[in-house]
Amino acid sequence: MKIKRILALLVSHLFLGLGIIGIVVFAAFFGTQRHYASAQSPSFVRVIHASPDVGTADVFVDGGLLLSSFQFGAVTNYVAVPAGPHKVQIALVGKGIGAAVISETLAVSPGLAYTVAAVGTKATGLSLKVFIDNNLLSPGTAKLRVYQLSPDGGAITVSAQGSTLLSGISYQGASNYLPMSVGAYTFDVTSATHNSTLPMDATLKANTVTSVFTVGLYNGNPQIQVIASQVPGLPGVPNTGSDPNPLLQPDNVQPSAPWIWLLGASALLLIGSGGFIRRLVGKYSN
């Protein structure tokens, strides 16, 4: 009788031990499954110099020099900056940050892309105009967006091959993104205010996003000009998951998850059994 009691106690301890190990494995499986370090994405900013009254300039961000000798009409590539507010200052080249003619704080969100334009004249005031960009590609085709940054240009219309593509784009405004067939175009940019049409040649490549900027003055210097900038379009994130419960797919009938649930259930059963056996041993030994 004593040997049986010892045996039963051993079995109960074994069950408890195995059960606890099972619970630990179960917890470890789910505990490690969805724990990831994470970090905030930066923002992406490109800058265009479209202020006729500011000559070649230096651009400072948060007190540091970001761009040097930034010429009128120039467009930068997208630059990564930490998301959040940033103090942007623009000063004539070599004059230093203390001589900034534009000084503004801009808040940018993580992961978004922006076009920041230095705009305005001394008469109307110099400032920064911020556009949120969408560079998602259009598969096999191109996208076009037009920014009107000429202070005296009024509203503009853009046409190609005799067809109006975009119209009513006012100063400091930008068009929607227009899907375009791939190919070479001559875009005609017309200002109704000045009854003037400027041609601009551009080749729209597949899977790209083309930005067209009007900068400068119809009446004055620097003279009006049309600038194009092309960036690669970007795809959306892929779908790399699969249905865990597919129907009628005999080659893939076995989900991987059930074994861990079975382990968890077995562990609980072992613990319960261990406790039950101990109680029984206690009861029958009295």
Place this chain on the structure above:
Amino acid sequence: MHAVRLTLRLLALIVVLILSACGSASISEELELRAPSAIKAATPTVPPVRAYMKNPVRLVIPAIGINAFVESVGTQSNADLATPTQNPWEDVGWYNLGPHPGERGSAVIDGHLDRPGGYPAVFWRLRDIHVGDDVLVTNIAGKTLHFRVTRIALYTPQEAPIQDIFGNWGGIYLNLITCAGDWIPSEHQTTLRLVVYTSLVA
């Protein structure tokens, strides 16, 4: 005596349960053995020889035991990055409209998390990677490039920062993508995407 009999019955029940679990594992192993694993030829889409030679062909992540052939992929009709087609569950896909690994910008490689039924696919263990782990990519020319993990992030598909993932031109990056989270049957996709950002080691 009654206690011992009861104990034996319980023991038998538990043994049956554990054997059932082992049976499941065996089926899984069989499936893995049946999965195609032959090495295939690359499918370059860029005809110039010099560009072609930069196409990646193998991705190795020692820390999590990944050693995969790299296919060349473009986009799907909905503009999402495509996934490997030759061997969808064991290969990874390099985005051939972006830069090659080692070029300035963000090269991107995706891979399936799982195959139908929830059985692990090539990037099943991408979840276990850590900041600082090494990622190695070998191109057709035989050159191996060494990247290191700098950030790991989870996003919903709608909120994924595509400019950060695909369009950061401020350095030489290689970003890895797979699915994460829970399966949404009505959308036929998971709730999240796991993005592992890496940077070229000098």
